[in-house]
Amino acid sequence: MKTVFDTGNAAITEAAILAGLKFYSGYPITPATEIAENMSRRLPMAGGYYLQAEDETAAFHMAIGASLGGLRAMTSTSGPGYVLYADPYGWAIGSEIPVVILNAQRVGPVSGITGAPGQGEFYLSRYPTHGGNFETIVLAPDGVKEAFEMTIQAFRLSERFRTPVTILADQLVTDGWEAFQIPQDSYELEALGLPLPKRAVHWGPDFYPRSDDIDIPPVVLGRGTGGACSDWTPTEEGYDTEEIEAQMKHSYRLIYKIRNNRKLIDRSLLTGMEDDPPVVMVSYGSPSRVVRRAVKAARALGIRVGAISLKSLWPFQDDLFDQNRIHLVVELNHDGQLVREVQRASGGRVHFLGRCGELPTVTELLEIVRALFGGGRPRGIKNVREAW
Amino acid sequence: MTFRLEVLISGFGGQGVVLAGRALGLAAVHGGLESTMLVSHGTETRGGYVRSQVVISDEEIDSPVVEKADIFLALSQAAYDRFKHLAKNGLTLYESDLVVAKEDLTRQLAIPARKLAIEELGTELAANMIAMGQIARHLDVMPFAALQKAVAELSKRGAETNLAALGLGFNLELV
Incomplete structure (x- = not known):
């Protein structure tokens, strides 16, 4: 273990990389800018890709694309960028694409105050996109140490539940400084109770099962998996359908895979x-x-x-x-x-x-x-x- | 016996308020302690107000907010006027070149950090480290060497000057 004195933004970056992050896309915004900045420097060193997008909507969509390609992916922002996430949130929730989102809440509405903490996205994080028929997983760290742990846990949960996991932080968490420990290898990571298995690949043919089961590998496109996905209601094979009954079963899955396994989330x-x-x-x-x-x-x-x-x-x-x-x-x-x-x-x-x-x-x-x-x-x- | 030490450092942008806080927080790590720091500032890069709130403890720190400062370092008049009420029961150190003290604080000491920095080290930039050295003199929770180590690590350049300033402040007897 290495003990350092650094910001929440630094802790989140290091935690994500330890968790196997291979793709980060974002658009800089106070008070989460340093995540993008740190990622641009650190992620390529860890064999990953950093991409600055033209806006937050594109950033999240890119992360989704990377995740569908089989990479652990993440994006981060603050309130004014978080509202632009609405469209890709829907994709990630509906098509069950694991991705980690961090929102460093500042004072709102709109641009509000940049360098001061707010908590205005409590409900927005529950309903981050239109259409209903889903549950969301949202974690809330109270400081740098917890932001470090929760970032790693967020990746694990997002893959187990095949859904975006949101870390709802605030400016004092991301900009605040605290002494925290960085594990130096997978053994030290496990000693902290944060094991992270290799990212799995779904080989089909039922990519979208009609059940509340978790621990189903994520859908990966290409690589000969035969997987398919779109923004429409999927059949079990991942093809588009407009059948009411299929839609009902898919909604049931999006809601109850989370509700029925909530013991893994509640904290x-x-x-x-x-x-x-x-x-x-x-x-x-x-x-x-x-x-x-x-x-x-x-x-x-x-x-x-x-x-x-x-x-x-x-x-x-x-x-x-x-x-x-x-x-x-x-x-x-x-x-x-x-x-x-x-x-x-x-x-x-x-x-x-x-x-x-x-x-x-x-x-x-x-x-x-x-x-x-x-x-x-x-x-x-x-x-x-x-x-x- | 557990302890909680609250240190408030405030001045204007460019005086090294954040670096001073970082040095203290990192020194605590080197001393085997827990530490937190909150930084707040105006939107200006230079000249605006800056505040570092540092908490050091030998146990898990709950609130990172300084509400009753054990030590308050005021590097500007605005900082002194705005935060002196938080240090009623603590020790206030104020930059004698920039602050006119009021009489209502029981324990306060004027520190000529800026003057000393210019006269002894040839640069005003070292004033914050002279003040930090003086703070270390009043701390009994960690060895001075921990702060020296932290400052050496954080000084991208001018480590020698910073360490000299730290020593100068540490050995300064104020009345």
Whole structure:
């Protein structure tokens, strides 16, 4: 193991290369530019291809093409580029093409603020393309170390489930610096619990099975596989069809291969939940680190508060929530996105602290928690609202 | 006994605020510790405000945010005015050439880093490393050698000057 002090963007690059990435295409954008920059230097050294595309739509399509050619592929961007991913997302989801996507969320809407963190693509990452009839897999790292691990895991999941896996990071994760370890060989990689088998090839003839099975090798075009794929509903052989029943079976597969195997995806960190605290803070990404510090500070004062840090966002982990607790959702936007999902899943009382461009502080989280404990409603405290 | 050390470094673009933070973070790695750094800045390349928030600990770091700085290095008046409230219980070091201190901080020391850099090393660029040397003097969580090693690694050129500056700052007794 080699310990370094570097950014999330550097960690993501190195992790992807360790995971066997052979094709990266992207369009530089703050705060993910350094991924493209690092890839342009590092990937050719590792026997891979780096391609700067004319825009994000093309970048993602190129990654899809590389994946269909049998290479591990990835693209990365931030909000303004993420919206341009809509069309290729549909291709990758519908034709079951493994690819890893990283979104370093910044402040929006549109160009917003470049060098500051936001969390505005929570729902967009669930519905990144039109048409419905699918589930998505979305992971959310809270810092550099976790971004490193999750990048490797994302490649594994994308191949096991044959679907794009999105890493929903934020500016503080990608631009932030942290000490982290880089495994030097496959043994050290396995020691971290991150084994990655060789990429498999599907030899047909049923390239698109009518089941919820996972661990089916990805479709590779050419190489004599006989594989076929397009943007239309596929038959089992991968040819186009407009049969309603075939479409229903294909949709079932896209939805239930993920829902029925979600144990492989679900991930969260519970802090201070052992004594079933009456107030629980919920967050993901970089705010969750401040939230965990606030739990520690509150506990030191004898306040029974806990925290749920979500590490995977979609499929949403309804089971973590309970209507008998008061939930305080902390996220980096003013409109409240995660808060809606927590409200739906818990069916109980949910409060919302929205920030954007900067993290909340431990001091203000303590103030809100105290107000919630007093049975009161934290009105009058800046940026705190009751969920709608 | 676990510890958490928060260091805030702020000034304007071009003063080496980020490099100073990187050196501290890497030094912590060399000292076998955990470290994080958040960098924020204006959109300008030079002249805008820059801030490095460094956290060092002997255990996993939760929040990377500096809310109660143990050490605050202010390299500009704007930085001093904007962040001094975060260092009420810590030690503030301010660049005496560029900052007029207010009386409301209990522990603060003026450091003539810029003046020393020009007089002793012939370049203003070494001021940040003189200040870092002084910070190291107040740190007991890692050996000075760890910071020296980090600075040597991060100095693409001028490693000699940077190390000399670091030593100068370390041996500087401020009152």
